[in-house]
Amino acid sequence: MRTAVYPGSFDPVTRGHLDLIRRGARLVDRLVVAAAVNVGRDALFTLDERLELLKAEVKGIRGVTVERFDGMIVDFVKRKRASAILRGIRTVADFEYELQMAMTNRALGGGRLETVFVMPSPQHAYLSARLIREVASLGGDVSSFVSPRVEKALRAKMRERDSWTN
Amino acid sequence: MRTAVYPGSFDPVTRGHLDLIRRGARLVDRLVVAAAVNVGRDALFTLDERLELLKAEVKGIRGVTVERFDGMIVDFVKRKRASAILRGIRTVADFEYELQMAMTNRALGGGRLETVFVMPSPQHAYLSARLIREVASLGGDVSSFVSPRVEKALRAKMRERDSWTN
Amino acid sequence: MRTAVYPGSFDPVTRGHLDLIRRGARLVDRLVVAAAVNVGRDALFTLDERLELLKAEVKGIRGVTVERFDGMIVDFVKRKRASAILRGIRTVADFEYELQMAMTNRALGGGRLETVFVMPSPQHAYLSARLIREVASLGGDVSSFVSPRVEKALRAKMRERDSWTN
Amino acid sequence: MRTAVYPGSFDPVTRGHLDLIRRGARLVDRLVVAAAVNVGRDALFTLDERLELLKAEVKGIRGVTVERFDGMIVDFVKRKRASAILRGIRTVADFEYELQMAMTNRALGGGRLETVFVMPSPQHAYLSARLIREVASLGGDVSSFVSPRVEKALRAKMRERDSWTN
Amino acid sequence: MRTAVYPGSFDPVTRGHLDLIRRGARLVDRLVVAAAVNVGRDALFTLDERLELLKAEVKGIRGVTVERFDGMIVDFVKRKRASAILRGIRTVADFEYELQMAMTNRALGGGRLETVFVMPSPQHAYLSARLIREVASLGGDVSSFVSPRVEKALRAKMRERDSWTN
Amino acid sequence: MRTAVYPGSFDPVTRGHLDLIRRGARLVDRLVVAAAVNVGRDALFTLDERLELLKAEVKGIRGVTVERFDGMIVDFVKRKRASAILRGIRTVADFEYELQMAMTNRALGGGRLETVFVMPSPQHAYLSARLIREVASLGGDVSSFVSPRVEKALRAKMRERDSWTN
Numbered sequence: 001m002r003t004a005v006y007p008g009s010f011d012p013v014t015r016g017h018l019d020l021i022r023r024g025a026r027l028v029d030r031l032v033v034a035a036a037v038n039v040g041r042d043a044l045f046t047l048d049e050r051l052e053l054l055k056a057e058v059k060g061i062r063g064v065t066v067e068r069f070d071g072m073i074v075d076f077v078k079r080k081r082a083s084a085i086l087r088g089i090r091t092v093a094d095f096e097y098e099l100q101m102a103m104t105n106r107a108l109g110g111g112r113l114e115t116v117f118v119m120p121s122p123q124h125a126y127l128s129a130r131l132i133r134e135v136a137s138l139g140g141d142v143s144s145f146v147s148p149r150v151e152k153a154l155r156a157k158m159r160e161r162d163s164w165t166n
Numbered sequence: 167m168r169t170a171v172y173p174g175s176f177d178p179v180t181r182g183h184l185d186l187i188r189r190g191a192r193l194v195d196r197l198v199v200a201a202a203v204n205v206g207r208d209a210l211f212t213l214d215e216r217l218e219l220l221k222a223e224v225k226g227i228r229g230v231t232v233e234r235f236d237g238m239i240v241d242f243v244k245r246k247r248a249s250a251i252l253r254g255i256r257t258v259a260d261f262e263y264e265l266q267m268a269m270t271n272r273a274l275g276g277g278r279l280e281t282v283f284v285m286p287s288p289q290h291a292y293l294s295a296r297l298i299r300e301v302a303s304l305g306g307d308v309s310s311f312v313s314p315r316v317e318k319a320l321r322a323k324m325r326e327r328d329s330w331t332n
Numbered sequence: 333m334r335t336a337v338y339p340g341s342f343d344p345v346t347r348g349h350l351d352l353i354r355r356g357a358r359l360v361d362r363l364v365v366a367a368a369v370n371v372g373r374d375a376l377f378t379l380d381e382r383l384e385l386l387k388a389e390v391k392g393i394r395g396v397t398v399e400r401f402d403g404m405i406v407d408f409v410k411r412k413r414a415s416a417i418l419r420g421i422r423t424v425a426d427f428e429y430e431l432q433m434a435m436t437n438r439a440l441g442g443g444r445l446e447t448v449f450v451m452p453s454p455q456h457a458y459l460s461a462r463l464i465r466e467v468a469s470l471g472g473d474v475s476s477f478v479s480p481r482v483e484k485a486l487r488a489k490m491r492e493r494d495s496w497t498n
Numbered sequence: 499m500r501t502a503v504y505p506g507s508f509d510p511v512t513r514g515h516l517d518l519i520r521r522g523a524r525l526v527d528r529l530v531v532a533a534a535v536n537v538g539r540d541a542l543f544t545l546d547e548r549l550e551l552l553k554a555e556v557k558g559i560r561g562v563t564v565e566r567f568d569g570m571i572v573d574f575v576k577r578k579r580a581s582a583i584l585r586g587i588r589t590v591a592d593f594e595y596e597l598q599m600a601m602t603n604r605a606l607g608g609g610r611l612e613t614v615f616v617m618p619s620p621q622h623a624y625l626s627a628r629l630i631r632e633v634a635s636l637g638g639d640v641s642s643f644v645s646p647r648v649e650k651a652l653r654a655k656m657r658e659r660d661s662w663t664n
Numbered sequence: 665m666r667t668a669v670y671p672g673s674f675d676p677v678t679r680g681h682l683d684l685i686r687r688g689a690r691l692v693d694r695l696v697v698a699a700a701v702n703v704g705r706d707a708l709f710t711l712d713e714r715l716e717l718l719k720a721e722v723k724g725i726r727g728v729t730v731e732r733f734d735g736m737i738v739d740f741v742k743r744k745r746a747s748a749i750l751r752g753i754r755t756v757a758d759f760e761y762e763l764q765m766a767m768t769n770r771a772l773g774g775g776r777l778e779t780v781f782v783m784p785s786p787q788h789a790y791l792s793a794r795l796i797r798e799v800a801s802l803g804g805d806v807s808s809f810v811s812p813r814v815e816k817a818l819r820a821k822m823r824e825r826d827s828w829t830n
Numbered sequence: 831m832r833t834a835v836y837p838g839s840f841d842p843v844t845r846g847h848l849d850l851i852r853r854g855a856r857l858v859d860r861l862v863v864a865a866a867v868n869v870g871r872d873a874l875f876t877l878d879e880r881l882e883l884l885k886a887e888v889k890g891i892r893g894v895t896v897e898r899f900d901g902m903i904v905d906f907v908k909r910k911r912a913s914a915i916l917r918g919i920r921t922v923a924d925f926e927y928e929l930q931m932a933m934t935n936r937a938l939g940g941g942r943l944e945t946v947f948v949m950p951s952p953q954h955a956y957l958s959a960r961l962i963r964e965v966a967s968l969g970g971d972v973s974s975f976v977s978p979r980v981e982k983a984l985r986a987k988m989r990e991r992d993s994w995t996n
């Protein structure tokens with residue numbers, strides 16, 4: 001049974017992530033979507049919120065499960081007995097960063113851990129969770145970037161923030 | 167059973183190609199290395215020579231077969247009941263060309279044919295069959311770029327050429 | 333009155349070209365689509381065929397006319413009393429080539445001729461007329477890349493070619 | 499009447515910004531230079547200082563006005579009844595970032611808000627306000643990067659800083 | 665006598681830095697490796713630790729000395745009567761950043777200070793001190809990225825950190 | 831004595847080449863500008879013409895000589911007892927091509943032949959001999975791209991061509 005791991009922050013999960021998950025799920029028997037516990041200071045959603053949104057969104061995509069991961073991704077991949085890391089590449093900047101990560105993970109994985117790359121659908125190639133958080137914080141319409149469920153969560157999160165700062 | 171197709175010219179097969187074939191073979195059950203019948207005017211080796219060298223080199227790598235393909239790669243992939251095209255990305259220029267090909271093939275394959283990308287080993291990232299042909303034609307030492315078998319074939323081909331032009 | 337010139341080969345006009353023409357037409361009063369007389373040895377359509385297809389496709393887009401141009405684009409732009417050249421950028425490779433052309437044309441135009449760049453719609457960012465000609469020559473379905481009229485012209489051209497080579 | 503908006507931080511305005519403003523002003527009837535209210539923690543000049551320097555520098559360039567903007571640029575563009583956002587592209591990294599912003603703004607603007615790109619003069623292509631702030635803070639000579647007025651303002655700002663830290 | 669300066673953070677010195685130092689040392693009579701005093705908030709090693717590790721690693725490479733530098737690199741280069749700055753380029757992102765720095769330093773150096781670039785060995789092209797610090801902080805094996813001496817220093821530093829946070 | 835070799839086609843020598851030669855000459859004791867004997871089918875000037883123009887242009891730059899080279903550049907470099915190949919990088923596309931060539935030459939040179947890169951002056955970064963030949967063939971003004979001597983040679987060459995085709 002072929003397993004791959006798709007690691008990320010998913011803060012929050014975007015239409016681009018879901019496109020990639022659907023494409024990845026067709027390529028392997030089992031795809032583990034792995035949300036990083038630590039995602040830096042600029043995080044908007046808590047780990048539990050990110051996991052909950054992810055689980056709701058991937059429900060119904062065959063072979064996909066959602067888990068949290070902490071520490072090095074290579075250790076998580078080994079524990080899952082996965083043969084590959086799945087990542088999307090959208091831009092040249094992505095490509096160079098991902099190449100560096102892939103080579104580092106290959107070295108850490110004893111030369112045999114591969115990262116396989118899939119291209120997202122072009123209309124999602126310009127999406128970034130960071131930019132979506134920014135648009136949402138300015139009150140912009142994010143319905144073409146995320147699912148209705150995530151849009152609702154973003155709006156609730158922004159109201160929550162505003163009530164704190166008032 | 168998961169099948170992937172790795173298309174290319176292989177004129178001739180390099181250490182970089184073999185590195186990618188080995189990595190790809192670990193990711194799927196069956197990897198079909200597909201040598202293009204038409205490879206342009208600058209071809210050095212005939213289709214039969216390219217196939218013969220490829221077959222000799224991949225002998226012993228589990229799950230790998232070598233075939234010729236003509237026409238559109240998407241049709242070949244369908245006939246092989248493969249789920250993906252395998253390609254390597256070494257450079258930004260590669261990335262943009264491969265992205266264009268992947269999107270075109272996805273459109274031609276009804277939106278479901280994926281191209282998956284794997285990174286070659288860094289020490290092979292600068293190899294190009296075109297450059298190797300050029301070095302060989304100038305009498306340079308190509309032993310760090312191709313296997314001993316291919317090196318020998320390149321030398322024989324160059325002697326053959328020289329005897330024609332003299 | 334603001335005039336811009338959109339030069340190209342249009343061999344043949346693609347959905348990407350039309351997307352750019354529509355976007356450009358909204359930015360200026362008059363947009364002159366300028367088909368190059370000389371487009372190299374690999375041309376598929378004659379100048380007259382390229383012009384005819386272009387004219388049929390842009391009919392109904394306000395402010396757009398189609399013309400041929402020969403020689404240096406800067407001379408054509410001056411004759412049209414245009415203030416800018418319009419070009420699309422899709423990729424990094426495009427960007428560098430277009431930057432070089434823009435700087436050269438600026439120098440040839442006395443430092444005042446600007447090239448303005450507009451981004452095509454993402455779903456057209458991977459289209460290239462060269463690739464479309466190649467797909468058509470292999471009998472592939474190009475309906476998502478060009479209009480029905482251009483698709484028909486491509487099919488007719490291919491039949492014409494086949495009858496010559498048989 | 500054609501209006502375009504040129505948004506930025508202008509912290510402070512550089513010779514590269516002014517080059518772009520001059521080129522942009524020739525392409526439209528009215529160019530609104532829009533200084534962002536929020537420019538992050540690393541800002542050197544206050545909004546009022548940035549606006550004052552900008553206004554002094556663009557005085558005399560026909561059709562150019564300077565304003566502040568807050569929130570989403572797409573809302574500002576609508577209020578100004580502008581047809582386009584103007585931006586410069588200097589590097590590949592710029593290109594990818596600007597492409598992402600342009601696509602996001604197009605989506606937020608209902609598919610019709612265009613961003614048009616102009617290339618700055620090559621001798622200004624390597625200028626960055628961030629780098630200029632850094633050089634100035636180390637006491638370096640910034641006279642080839644900014645106007646005499648901005649240079650003077652930078653020097654005054656550095657003295658002000660030093661008196662605080664002493 | 666030809667002197668070049670190789671500036672950097674060296675936090676800590678990696679196998680990639682040492683590869684570049686060895687290549688650079690063969691090109692000039694004297695190579696001054698210059699460790700920046702200020703390396704930002706994310707620094708792991710102190711200046712003294714960085715200098716000590718550097719000195720131990722370059723011992724035995726002919727013509728190489730290690731020094732600290734503060735302020736602008738162009739001033740340091742002048743004081744050393746060096747004719748060039750040495751830098752490595754590994755990626756496109758590097759290239760654009762280094763190009764900007766080289767042009768800025770050329771302007772600050774009166775048009776005559778050159779930056780010369782050398783390519784590291786491919787197997788080191790993916791190394792970054794930042795990534796190595798991250799891997800070490802997660803307890804990963806960094807032996808293929810740094811020398812045994814630096815590996816030991818990293819491990820000691822991590823233990824020191826852990827004892828503070830416990 | 832430090833020697834470097836600057837190889838190229840120089841068909842014809844441009845202001846960008848001369849800028850690089852001047853910068854390179856300050857970095858080494860002896861700079862050998864090496865014009866390739868074989869420069870492809872699209873060559874405009876003969877080898878003798880290219881050498882003659884080069885020699886006239888570099889006269890007076892201390893330490894610079896002009897020679898022809900045939901075959902592999904690594905053999906030429908060895909014969910000249912040079913320690914490095916000098917090349918300019920202007921664009922990302924240049925960077926990737928030059929990286930590939932540098933790695934190939936390093937491998938062919940036993941791991942010790944370095945290529946050092948210098949950046950041309952920004953106002954020359956967009957020059958390409960190919961584009962200059964094209965502009966000249968269309969009767970455009972090339973005086974900002976090449977020296978008066980080369981401009982004259984280009985004009986003479988174009989008249990010569992026209993008299994053949996008439």
